[in-house]
Amino acid sequence: MATLLDGRKLSATIQEELTEEVKKLKVASGKTPHLAAILVGNDGASETYVASKVKRCEEVGIQSTLIRLEENITEQTLLYKIEELNANPAIDGFIVQLPLPTHISEQRVIEKIDYRKDVDGFHPINIGRMAKNLPAYIPATPFGILQMLERYKIPTSGKHCVVIGRSNIVGSPMSILMARNTSVGNCTVTLCHSRTQNLSDYTKKADIIIIALGKPAFLTADMVKEEAVVIDVGITRVPDSSKKSGYALKGDVKFEEVAEKASYITPVPGGVGLMTVTSLLYNTLLAAKKEIYK
Numbered sequence: 001m002a003t004l005l006d007g008r009k010l011s012a013t014i015q016e017e018l019t020e021e022v023k024k025l026k027v028a029s030g031k032t033p034h035l036a037a038i039l040v041g042n043d044g045a046s047e048t049y050v051a052s053k054v055k056r057c058e059e060v061g062i063q064s065t066l067i068r069l070e071e072n073i074t075e076q077t078l079l080y081k082i083e084e085l086n087a088n089p090a091i092d093g094f095i096v097q098l099p100l101p102t103h104i105s106e107q108r109v110i111e112k113i114d115y116r117k118d119v120d121g122f123h124p125i126n127i128g129r130m131a132k133n134l135p136a137y138i139p140a141t142p143f144g145i146l147q148m149l150e151r152y153k154i155p156t157s158g159k160h161c162v163v164i165g166r167s168n169i170v171g172s173p174m175s176i177l178m179a180r181n182t183s184v185g186n187c188t189v190t191l192c193h194s195r196t197q198n199l200s201d202y203t204k205k206a207d208i209i210i211i212a213l214g215k216p217a218f219l220t221a222d223m224v225k226e227e228a229v230v231i232d233v234g235i236t237r238v239p240d241s242s243k244k245s246g247y248a249l250k251g252d253v254k255f256e257e258v259a260e261k262a263s264y265i266t267p268v269p270g271g272v273g274l275m276t277v278t279s280l281l282y283n284t285l286l287a288a289k290k291e292i293y294k
């Protein structure tokens with residue numbers, strides 16, 4: 001039976017450390033880190049994520065400002081808002097919650113953000129610097145996964161890591177990070193996606209599987225090697241009348257059967273998701289301290 005990679009416990013530990021760091025910064029410089037988040041429209045999942053970011057900022061003593069914009073605003077209005085935040089010295093870092101309404105170009109929006117305030121690490125300058133192993137903001141979910149691997153002392157050097165899913169937010173940066181010559185890294189990485197043929201030929205050979213597809217219970221035990229490390233990034237809402245919210249969160253891994261075979265596994269909920277917000281808080285602290293960019 002696999003050991004659980006407990007995101008709840010680990011994120012609480014890191015959050016305590018961050019709270020201390022934020023306090024120290026205040027004492028040393030009188031400065032309170034300040035994160036802003038732009039939320040366009042009323043997408044249910046985005047509302048939940050942003051609310052959780054604001055709440056957890058408060059818990060660690062980071063100031064936050066939520067900027068809500070109507071679903072039907074023009075792209076230009078959003079770009080002006082970003083320029084304002086870029087120019088505002090009181091804001092250390094900010095994010096634009098994705099996805100955006102289809103009439104707005106995510107690419108133009110991301111490129112408008114000053115890369116020095118891009119605590120999501122989505123700007124091409126941060127992605128490029130990350131790929132070159134230069135100081136950069138690392139996207140929150142991949143960063144949270146690195147933290148998990150590091151703190152649970154899971155060896156990665158020389159291991160075969162299979163990443164499933166090539167999104168800009170998770171799969172693509174994850175594949176770059178696991179291959180870098182860094183303490184968590186040095187893997188041989190295979191990046192699998194919707195066009196991959198015979199996916200299980202790859203997953204069966206993987207020492208580490210990181211799956212970010214958004215397809216509940218996709219990864220089954222027959223696809224996984226004995227003693228593999230399995231990281232489940234999926235969080236799909238499926239209707240569940242027994243829950244107060246009316247839905248349950250489901251991962252991409254068929255947990256009960258894969259847990260029998262794996263050496264380590266992340267649960268959903270209580271795994272990677274909580275680590276994501278922790279990483280955003282960490283990036284915001286780095287921004288306030290000007291540790292990455294002067």
Ligand code: GUN
Nearest residue numbers: 095096097098099120140
């Ligand atoms: N949508 C899903 N994940 C993320 C994230 O990490 N940052 C932003 N801005 N939007 C998201």
